Amino acid sequence: MNIIYMTLIFVLLFLTISNTGLAAEDGIQRPEIDKRVPNNLKTATFAMGCFWGPDVIFGGVDGVWKTRVGYAGGNLDNPTYHNLGSHTETIQMEYDPEQITYKELIEIFFENHNPYQKPYGSQYKSIVFYHNERQKEIFEDHVANLNNKRQLYTELKEYSEFHYAEYYHQKYRLQSFNNIMSELRDMYSNDKEFINSTLSARLNHYVGSKTGLDLFEKEKEFYDLESETIKWLKNYIRE
Numbered sequence: 001m002n003i004i005y006m007t008l009i010f011v012l013l014f015l016t017i018s019n020t021g022l023a024a025e026d027g028i029q030r031p032e033i034d035k036r037v038p039n040n041l042k043t044a045t046f047a048m049g050c051f052w053g054p055d056v057i058f059g060g061v062d063g064v065w066k067t068r069v070g071y072a073g074g075n076l077d078n079p080t081y082h083n084l085g086s087h088t089e090t091i092q093m094e095y096d097p098e099q100i101t102y103k104e105l106i107e108i109f110f111e112n113h114n115p116y117q118k119p120y121g122s123q124y125k126s127i128v129f130y131h132n133e134r135q136k137e138i139f140e141d142h143v144a145n146l147n148n149k150r151q152l153y154t155e156l157k158e159y160s161e162f163h164y165a166e167y168y169h170q171k172y173r174l175q176s177f178n179n180i181m182s183e184l185r186d187m188y189s190n191d192k193e194f195i196n197s198t199l200s201a202r203l204n205h206y207v208g209s210k211t212g213l214d215l216f217e218k219e220k221e222f223y224d225l226e227s228e229t230i231k232w233l234k235n236y237i238r239e
Helices: 002-026 052-059 102-111 133-144 178-184 191-195 198-209 213-222 227-236
Strands: 042-048 064-072 088-095 126-130 155-158 162-164
Touching (some): 052 088, 052 102, 052 198, 088 102, 088 126, 102 133, 133 155, 178 198, 178 227, 198 213, 198 227
Parallel strands (some): 126 155
Antiparallel strands (some): 042 088, 042 126, 064 088, 064 162
16 A cells, blocks of 8 residues: 555656646747747758858848758768867758748848858858759859859858757857846747747847848837837847
8 A cells, every 4th residue: 555655646746747847838928929930931051151140140131030050061970169070150041932032042141241252261161051952053043143253162062961059159149138138038948949039030130230120110019028128129220
């Protein structure tokens, strides 16, 4: 009887702890903008030198819903910032092809770094990692129409694998704004949710570039941020 009794107590305790954990998880209120992410997203992966800047740029592109930075194109199984091997700093995004085309993303790619400058090692290469033959064709068509005689150092590689960079690299500009981060910590239960949220991508763009007022006005009601934070952001964005 004692064994049965103790077993029942253990089961009840386990269920109580499990239910408490689930309740805490369910109690997290994620912003409305993250709930509005389309289910038809496609992936684009670019290397444009240091990945902090591209994370800021693409986080503010209407039609891009998720961004993350990491390492790609190399031969190490588990690259780190201090042990990259032949990997390159990379920005990966998920976008809605009904809002923005891959061709437009390629144009943004070329407009926001210098593909004619020889890179300083593999870490800072200019690379387009294509996920399918159509992406490859779009890149090749764009390059064919550049009409210049300068040497292009941008490489074209078939996408194979993306390794997340360390957390402190993700949404790097945003992480220095404690007034915003304190709110975000209450919205996401783990690092991956924060990294891959639309809200964090947008906020990283606003604080990193001080631009994007039109997009901010269009979406701000879905951010679920405190009114003082919204007011502060509107004043912070210059355009």
